[in-house]
Each structure stands twice: as C-alpha cells, then as structure tokens.
Amino acid sequence: MADIKVPVFSESVSEGTLLTWHKKPGDTVKRGEVLAEIETDKVVLEVTALQDGVLVSIAKQEGDTVLSEETLGVVGDAGSAPAPAADAAPAPAAVPAATTAPADAGHEATRRDDLSPAVRKVVVENGLNPAQIPATGPKGNITKADALGAVGQQGGQQGGQPAAQAAVAVPAGARPEQRVPMTRIRQRISERLKDVQNTAAILTTFNEVNMQPAMDLRKKYQDQFVAKHGVKLGFMSLFVRAATEALKAFPVVNASVDGKDIIYHGFYDIGIAVASDRGLVVPILRDTDQMSLAGIEKAIGGFAQKAKAGKLTLDDMSGGTFSITNGGTFGSMMSTPIINAPQSAILGMHNIIERPIAQNGQVVIAPMMYIALSYDHRIIDGKEAVQFLVTIKNLLEDPARMLLEL
Incomplete structure (x- = not known):
C-alpha cells in the first residue's frame, strides 16, 4: 500500500482545492500516471502515482480543501480491492429523457x-x-x-x-x-491587484513607438532566423531586450519596496503576462541580460504552451523584478496596467495601428503602438519613468542599437 500525498506547497501557499480525480476506486493505475489535480492560488498541480497498482480508496472529494502533504487516497497492489466508502451515496437514478x-x-x-x-x-x-x-x-x-x-x-x-x-x-x-x-487563482489575482492599488502610489506615463523599423527587421531576417533557431522572431523578444537595457540605465525601475527600504536588484528577471483558462499568469524569464532573442522567443513559447496545458509550476512564476503585458494581442489600443507586487513598474504593449504622423516635415502613414509604464511613485520619480519609456522607444525605433549595445 502507498499513500497518495498532496505535493509540498511553496512557503507562500498554505492550502489548495482538489479539482479533479482522474481515477475512481478500483481503477488500475500506472506509475507516473496523473491521478488528481489540485488548484492553489497560483498554479494547478498534478498528483501522480508513485507505483503501479489499483486505486484502493480516496480520502478527499473534488472541491475539498487540502493541505501540503495531506493524504488523498491509497494505491495498493493489483490484487487489492477498493475499500467501501462508509458514506457512499447511491448512484442517481437514470433520467428518462x-x-x-x-x-x-x-x-x-x-x-x-x-x-x-x-x-x-x-x-x-x-x-x-x-x-x-x-x-x-x-x-x-x-x-x-x-x-x-x-x-x-x-x-x-x-x-x-x-x-x-x-x-x-x-x-x-x-x-x-x-x-x-471564484477559483483560487482568480481569488488570489483579485487580492494581489487590490493590495497593490491600496499600497503603491501608482502613476502611468505613455509614449508611442513607430514599429516600422522593427517590422522591417523581422521581414528581412525572419527566414534566416527561423532556419537557424527553429522559432519565429516576434516583437516580444525585442521588447524584452529593450526593457532590459532600459532597466540597466534606470536601476530604480528594477527595484522594489520593502517597508522603509528600497531593494535594488542586480539581475533582470522579467515576467511576461500570459492569459490562461484559469486567469492571468506571469511566468518569469530569468537573467534576461544573458538571453539571446532566440532564447527569449523559445522561453516565451514554452510558457504559453505550459499555461494552455495548465502545466506552469510555482518556480515558473516565483520572483520577478519587472513585468511586461501585451494587451495588443486582444486589440487593446491603450491601458494603464497594474503593477505586479512587489515589483515597482510594469510595461504595457498595445495593438499596432497605422496612423498619420509627422516625419521629416512630411505627413506619412506609419504602424504606431502606444506603450505605457505604470510605476510606483513612492520610489520612481516622473523624470526617471519618462526617460525609461523614451529609452525603450528609441531602442525599438532603431533596433540595431540593441544589437550593438549603443
């Protein structure tokens, strides 16, 4: 016999909800097979079988609250018979029509x-x-x-x-x-967003970016990029690289508040907001200053697949010094993103729309994107926030500067 245990939660997670049993007592199970799913306020965890055998009994029902390392049920040898449930209710009668x-x-x-x-x-x-x-x-x-x-x-x-x-x-x-x-994840999202609104002095500054240079870069090198790296060159990797360079220039935007102290982070872990069926999740790209454009694209693609399949882990979403959210994928023209605490700033991308602009004394049509930076005014002054956003604008409008580190 072997107990089926709830996985060990992280320090920030105290309990979870048993979402689904994939097996019922008497079913045969194989080692590594998913038996149940548990939803915490951050991710959905899979509980797998540690041995071949039969699901003998279950101790928790779907919807029950479970604690770290609590017993969910028992798996026994193939000859084991399922234990009868004392309070088992009779099966409902068949519905006629x-x-x-x-x-x-x-x-x-x-x-x-x-x-x-x-x-x-x-x-x-x-x-x-x-x-x-x-x-x-x-x-x-x-x-x-x-x-x-x-x-x-x-x-x-x-x-x-x-x-x-x-x-x-x-x-x-x-x-x-x-x-x-509400699901636990949705409850947690609600709590965190409201907490940061009540705590931080949030202000948002806006700018606009002419995306034509970035689009020309993609068009010129896309085939070669895909042939070499096996992944398409997207705008998100360019924004991550530009944001990383801007964070180097303005360290306070990469900092966080802890009581009466400001913590300056000497590394760049950027969260990428990803929509999933269970709500918004923000997996973290670690050490983005050491990542190539191809590496960033592959990591983001991997996170998107894991989010869709509900496979993101606590480690995937822990930490982070700055975040980027792209409302443009849903058609958003402009927004004021909310800071992802304990971070002090978040960059918002939006959709690209062809608009008339003045360029070299002439009116031209260009693919323009509004960008927004929401920041904690307690530690970031308006001058730093505006210059940070202008740095991103300048880098994206001349992408060669990022590659040449100018």
Whole structure:
C-alpha cells in the first residue's frame, strides 16, 4: 500500500482545492500516471502515482480543501480491492429523457449542492443540465471528466459550434442569473491587484513607438532566423531586450519596496503576462541580460504552451523584478496596467495601428503602438519613468542599437 500525498506547497501557499480525480476506486493505475489535480492560488498541480497498482480508496472529494502533504487516497497492489466508502451515496437514478427535465434547467447548476467548484464552472459556462450528465464519480457524483464529455457531445450536436458559446436554455422572458465560485487563482489575482492599488502610489506615463523599423527587421531576417533557431522572431523578444537595457540605465525601475527600504536588484528577471483558462499568469524569464532573442522567443513559447496545458509550476512564476503585458494581442489600443507586487513598474504593449504622423516635415502613414509604464511613485520619480519609456522607444525605433549595445 502507498499513500497518495498532496505535493509540498511553496512557503507562500498554505492550502489548495482538489479539482479533479482522474481515477475512481478500483481503477488500475500506472506509475507516473496523473491521478488528481489540485488548484492553489497560483498554479494547478498534478498528483501522480508513485507505483503501479489499483486505486484502493480516496480520502478527499473534488472541491475539498487540502493541505501540503495531506493524504488523498491509497494505491495498493493489483490484487487489492477498493475499500467501501462508509458514506457512499447511491448512484442517481437514470433520467428518462430530456423532455422530462424541468423547464428552468438552465438554473439547475446553481441548485445542485453536490457539484465541485471545477464541475460547476464547466456546467455553468457551457449551459449544461447536470441531470442529463452521466455520473461516474466514486459516490455517484459528476466528475470534471463527465462534464467535459458532455461539453464535447453538446459541441457535436451543435455542428461544431464551440461549447463555450452555447446559449443557456431558459424560459422566454426570464432573467437568468448564475452564481459561480471564484477559483483560487482568480481569488488570489483579485487580492494581489487590490493590495497593490491600496499600497503603491501608482502613476502611468505613455509614449508611442513607430514599429516600422522593427517590422522591417523581422521581414528581412525572419527566414534566416527561423532556419537557424527553429522559432519565429516576434516583437516580444525585442521588447524584452529593450526593457532590459532600459532597466540597466534606470536601476530604480528594477527595484522594489520593502517597508522603509528600497531593494535594488542586480539581475533582470522579467515576467511576461500570459492569459490562461484559469486567469492571468506571469511566468518569469530569468537573467534576461544573458538571453539571446532566440532564447527569449523559445522561453516565451514554452510558457504559453505550459499555461494552455495548465502545466506552469510555482518556480515558473516565483520572483520577478519587472513585468511586461501585451494587451495588443486582444486589440487593446491603450491601458494603464497594474503593477505586479512587489515589483515597482510594469510595461504595457498595445495593438499596432497605422496612423498619420509627422516625419521629416512630411505627413506619412506609419504602424504606431502606444506603450505605457505604470510605476510606483513612492520610489520612481516622473523624470526617471519618462526617460525609461523614451529609452525603450528609441531602442525599438532603431533596433540595431540593441544589437550593438549603443
């Protein structure tokens, strides 16, 4: 017999929520196979089997709060029989047909008390009726896999329409409401953003960048870059390099506040904001002053894939001395990004729009991007913030300066 343990959390994480069981008592498991997923306020952790065998019993249900190294269940030898659950509820009776479901089936998800937060989120977001979802959970409950399976069937019935866009079936003239619990990650994001607004003296300065030189650079060398490095040259690597050079010139922007002290960091760890299904995450590029453009692009691509698959680790997102967020990927023209505490500044990128500008005494059409720097005015003066942003502008409008370190 071997206990299934909750992974050891980092010092900043005290507890988590058991999101999903991928196995039920009696199922065969293999060493390294994912048994369950736990959501903390930063990442989703996978719990894997340490040996081949059978899942004998589970001690925690989906939606339960779990602590570091707490026992989730037991895996035994192949001949082991699953231990009977003392409080096991009988499996729900089969639902006759869709026509027997109540008229307000769209509200059913908010009335079911046996749905875990993970399952409830899938059910509500996709307009599912829990009464029509076959339950395979150990206590006759609906698992996340059951709900996702129902989403897939729903998408097929709708001719390939994305399930997330499916309309909730509600009576005509009704005013539906749905209450969905925040995930731990969303709760933590909310707390951190509000804390930094209450603590830091946030101010934002703006500038604009003519992206034509950077676009010409990409066009000229893209094929050679891809052939040599196996990855495309994007704008983000140029911004990371430009930001790193600007941080060297203005160390206070790379600093942080600790009580009445200012901590100046002699290294450059830049966080890249990445959107995921579970909310905004900010994985960290370490020592960007030592990274090549290709290395930056590969690292960012790796983070994006891990975020999409829910594989980001605590180490991926710990630390950081400065952050960059790109709202332009979603069409944002201008914004005031919020500082990622305990950092003191964040750079905001936006979409590129062709606009008329004055150049050498003539009006020309150029691809322009607004950039924004939100900073903590407690330690960064306006002069330093503006000069920092101007440095980034100058480097991007003449990319050769970055390569020649001018």
